[in-house]
Amino acid sequence: MSEEPILIWGAGAIGGILGAYWARAGQPVLMVDIVEDHARACSGGGLEIEGPVESFRQTVPCVTPDAVEGRYRRIVLAVKAPATETAMDQLLPHLAEDGFVLSAQNGLNERRIAALAGPERTMGAFVNFGADWQGPGRILFGNRGAVVVGEIDGSERPRTREMHALLRLFEPEAVLTENIWGYLWGKLAYGAMLFATALTPDSMAANFADPARIPALIALGREVMAVARAEGVTPHGFNGFDPAAYMPGGGDAAARASIAALAAFNSKTAKTHSGIWRDLAVRKRRTEVDPQIGVIVEIAESHGIAVPVLARLVALIHDIEDGRRPQSAETFAALAETLTPGVA
Template sequence: MASDGILIWGAGAIGGTVGAFLRRAGQDVTFVDVVPDHVAAIRDPARGLRISGPVEEFTVTAPALLPEEVRGTWDRIFLCVKAHHTAEAARALAPHLSENGYVLSLQNGLCERVIAGVVGPARTMGAFVNFGADWMEPGHVMMGNRAAVVLGEIDGRMTPRLAALHEVMRIFEPDAITTPDVHAYLWGKLGYGALLFAQALGMKGIAEALARPELDTRFRRLGEEAVTVALAEGVTPLGFNGFDPDALRPGAPMEATRKSLAAMVEFNRGSAKTHSGIWRDLAVRKRRTEVDAQVVPVIEAGAARGIACPGLSRLADLIHEIEDGRRPLSDDNLLELIP
């Protein structure tokens, strides 16, 4: 018999935060992660998983496993790994998903289609999240702010299981909503994400980078390319937390772009998470980013439709140069975004 609890696959910034809130509220939560020290801390009654930051301060203990230790099946698996690890993780968790269960993607990018390719569309659910959190060390995640959480079936139906999931996720984010078009939010996040990848090229934080007036036209180029591709794909991206895709449509007045940038600056100044997770991957954790799973797919989708994305292509090249150790992090890198 499948467990009616929740299996959190990936207990880092997103999975650790969401899972800890649900565990504290009495939900049956089991964590899975690839970092042995993190797994050991979560299940150690003397340590546990600590959530710090201005939103909440608390610690929980919970069952925690390495992937090879997982046994049995679950009706609900929340996938929270980095986007470029989605296919590998989906294959690993597939034997532990019940026949009538589902995988919920709490990730950036268009991961739902990758997951659906492994477990099937009927067993895949989508979500968009924008709250800020950082994995600090084994057993410790910092939550920087609250932000949009949107849930949806990938085929747009408003189902009983979506309603049930909504009730659970409202434990974590009381303002979480459901939508018949989760893809509109996911594509919106790809546009916003391009700006976060740009921030990660330098040392200034998100708010500081977005507030640089000399970068307005560069940020506009990145956002406009992403929105143009989304529209060509038949998706009208939706905004959130200051990000306004309509202000980045071709022909939109520059003043509208600047207004949206100012709103994003204001939103991010209220977060204890000052830098993007992309920047932490490059500057702190010294590992590869999600650029090939977030920026490159937009470039490829554009190319398939005859839409050039020179700004996004340059952005991807700059990120790759930093990942490969061929370019240092520098705020001057952002000035090179327009070819």
């Protein structure tokens, strides 16, 4: 592995775990985070990774954005989607001319990164492991999940293979793909379902297992897949999510089988609730609903595709954020009211 440091911009659930594993493996890492207490803890006493997968403490150098110096060939962007533009403004002066930014985020942030840094300096990644930032110097690693890396133009280059090798230090089953957009759109469909689970106080597994909520979850998957097809993307499956089950001709039985597989996958994690639920219920802050789900609604409109369930989901999440609705079964029922009679 290279002795050149990797810069990880965002030391939360995703970036912090990657940084801890890479540092433990002997890879030089510098993390950046806006929470000063967290940066101090990671650099001093060490970042504590907790949970059933593995528990360890690792010192990882971490600074606030104003203290970053130098330029880096490899920058991993791991901030929440709404913070992408601000983070890019801060990190671009530190990106080497021959460098790239790898998006380890949820959503389609690669599109915005490519617009700001250039397509040639943008790489995509898909992560589905379960993790939560618990507080300064503490991250829960709830379960392993799919980890994928790929170039946004579908090529395979030495730098892509290099990042794949690094990701395998964390996840031995990490995949190098020529279809990163397929994974990202698959995650968008699954992510839409996770946003729906955050409408309630129940766990992810409980939501996926509730017969009354399954039709709405299936409808979300089908709407996202319709937009992906219009974009010319072939979505890829992972961890129980089967994109073919939500395509025309997939049938209700296949869709329900995929939902059951997602219920089973989420029943085996110490991270019982989504990060979206945690944003609403614990951290009392706005979610990533606009850059993750709202953007799908916008893309759907550009293709003339109706996505009423997705649009309703965005509105309901905003209702919770703004205090107009609670996280409750009744709020989920308001999503289900959008369904066309006879859906799944």
